[in-house]
Amino acid sequence: MRQVNLGIIGGGTVGGGVFQAIQRNGPLMSCRLGVQLHVARVAVRDLRKKRAVKIPAALLTTDWQSVVADPAVNLVVELMGGTTTARQVVLAALKLGKPVVTANKALLSAHGEELFEAAQKSGANLYYEASVAGGIPIIKVLREGLIGNRITRLYGIVNGTCNYILTRMKNEGADFGEVLADAQKLGYAETPPDLDVDGHDAAHKTGILASLAHGFWVNPKQIHVEGIRQITSLDIQFATQLGYTIKLLGVVKQNETTTGPKRNGCAPVQVSVYPALVPNSHVLASVNGVFNAVFVRGDVVGDTLYYGRGAGQDATASAVLSDLADAALDLKCGTKSRIPPFVPHERDGTVLPMDEVVSRYYVRLNVVDKPGVFARIATVLAKSKIGISSIIQPEGHAGETVPVILMIHDAPNSAMRNALARISKLGAVKGEPVMIRVESFE
Numbered sequence: 183m184r185q186v187n188l189g190i191i192g193g194g195t196v197g198g199g200v201f202q203a204i205q206r207n208g209p210l211m212s213c214r215l216g217v218q219l220h221v222a223r224v225a226v227r228d229l230r231k232k233r234a235v236k237i238p239a240a241l242l243t244t245d246w247q248s249v250v251a252d253p254a255v256n257l258v259v260e261l262m263g264g265t266t267t268a269r270q271v272v273l274a275a276l277k278l279g280k281p282v283v284t285a286n287k288a289l290l291s292a293h294g295e296e297l298f299e300a301a302q303k304s305g306a307n308l309y310y311e312a313s314v315a316g317g318i319p320i321i322k323v324l325r326e327g328l329i330g331n332r333i334t335r336l337y338g339i340v341n342g343t344c345n346y347i348l349t350r351m352k353n354e355g356a357d358f359g360e361v362l363a364d365a366q367k368l369g370y371a372e373t374p375p376d377l378d379v380d381g382h383d384a385a386h387k388t389g390i391l392a393s394l395a396h397g398f399w400v401n402p403k404q405i406h407v408e409g410i411r412q413i414t415s416l417d418i419q420f421a422t423q424l425g426y427t428i429k430l431l432g433v434v435k436q437n438e439t440t441t442g443p444k445r446n447g448c449a450p451v452q453v454s455v456y457p458a459l460v461p462n463s464h465v466l467a468s469v470n471g472v473f474n475a476v477f478v479r480g481d482v483v484g485d486t487l488y489y490g491r492g493a494g495q496d497a498t499a500s501a502v503l504s505d506l507a508d509a510a511l512d513l514k515c516g517t518k519s520r521i522p523p524f525v526p527h528e529r530d531g532t533v534l535p536m537d538e539v540v541s542r543y544y545v546r547l548n549v550v551d552k553p554g555v556f557a558r559i560a561t562v563l564a565k566s567k568i569g570i571s572s573i574i575q576p577e578g579h580a581g582e583t584v585p586v587i588l589m590i591h592d593a594p595n596s597a598m599r600n601a602l603a604r605i606s607k608l609g610a611v612k613g614e615p616v617m618i619r620v621e622s623f624e
């Protein structure tokens with residue numbers, strides 16, 4: 183095959199970006215691959231819509247089914263988003279034996295297991311590089327570059343909107359609401375912003391990375407998710423004074439020694455998304471603005487880091503092009519991909535329940551400034567077998583109540599939550615305690 187005909191479903195931000203990138207670098211790719219990528223048809227919702235990237239009218243249709251079924255289309259590119267029609271698009275293409283490229287993390291998170299099974303049955307592949315961390319080729323890294331490693335740690339800053347908000351809160355001392363409103367005006371945050379700021383988008387991506395790294399499909403319901411709405415400029419300021427930066431992290435950890443008993447012969451994997459204090463000496467603390475980064479530790483390679491733009495038209499188009507190249511080479515050579523995009527290989531894999539996850543913590547309490555208060559708080563923690571590594575009462579906060587920061591040693595999540603519930607009932611403690619995990623990257 184000297185030419186691969188693409189049927190693209192979606193001509194919006196990413197679809198337009200892919201169309202434009204093929205016009206720009208199609209000839210270069212064709213030299214490198216020995217096969218030409220040709221956009222045969224593009225399905226959109228509204229033919230009259232003004233598009234930032236012009237797509238010739240002759241290519242456009244509103245009938246995605248006719249694009250998928252078109253015998254001239256060899257490769258289907260799903261760039262419409264959503265989880266209902268997009269699922270039908272992918273299943274219909276695979277049923278016809280056509281490989282599919284998608285950028286749709288929500289779709290994979292919700293229906294990944296079904297879609298990869300359909301791909302396996304059909305003999306066609308499903309590619310998804312653009313679904314996680316935009317322009318960073320992290321899927322290829324896990325699938326190919328680190329294939330000889332067990333992945334013991336993976337930490338991702340995978341939501342650009344949250345990273346942009348947290349970066350500006352730190353740099354400007356601004357509040358969450360203020361920066362969010364500005365980010366929405368500038369187009370860095372959606373309206374409503376819930377999918378991003380409540381951590382769900384990061385959870386979709388973290389689940390995909392965890393599944394790929396550990397070889398079993400992680401059910402999104404098993405991922406513990408916390409967003410960044412509750413992060414205040416006060417906590418960012420205290421974290422800075424203590425030598426930390428707050429980041430929203432996707433965390434995937436497997437630890438043979440500290441995660442308790444093995445289940446079905448393999449150690450359970452922590453898969454969670456939460457804001458965490460990252461030591462300023464760690465490289466992830468300096469990933470700022472809309473940039474993404476993924477830190478991966480393999481048992482053979484050691485620590486590795488991948489950094490780049492996590493979203494946007496061009497970065498995402500770059501990831502789609504990489505998948506198009508893989509799929510086009512498979513079609514040209516008449517083979518399935520040398521390394522299939524997802525192979526379930528750890529059928530007994532399980533997710534560690536969040537209650538059993540052990541972390542260090544930053545806790546901020548508002549307490550009445552009286553003698554004996556610290557002793558009462560320390561007693562509650564001691565009864566729960568939770569050790570305090572330091573207590574700090576930041577200066578310059580006079581008033582009826584004052585903030586107190588506790589840095590807590592490793593403790594299970596459930597024990598910490600129960601202890602904080604008891605501490606919040608002490609008469610001298612006002613308001614809800616703030617608890618943020620501290621990541622040590624050990």
Ligand SMILES: NC(=O)c1ccc[n+]([C@@H]2O[C@H](COP(=O)([O-])OP(=O)(O)OC[C@H]3O[C@@H](n4cnc5c(N)ncnc54)[C@H](OP(=O)(O)O)[C@@H]3O)[C@@H](O)[C@H]2O)c1
Binds near residue numbers: 313
């Ligand atoms: N934007 C990013 O930076 C980014 C980054 C990584 C991954 N992604 C993923 O990429 C996918 C696309 O995102 P996007 O930002 O490009 O979205 P978008 O700008 O809203 O584009 C969606 C496209 O799909 C078309 N469409 C919607 N329903 C359709 C239907 N029933 N039949 C035919 N076409 C239909 C729309 O047509 P009209 O143009 O006529 O409305 C539009 O062209 C999503 O899964 C998203 O999560 C996006």
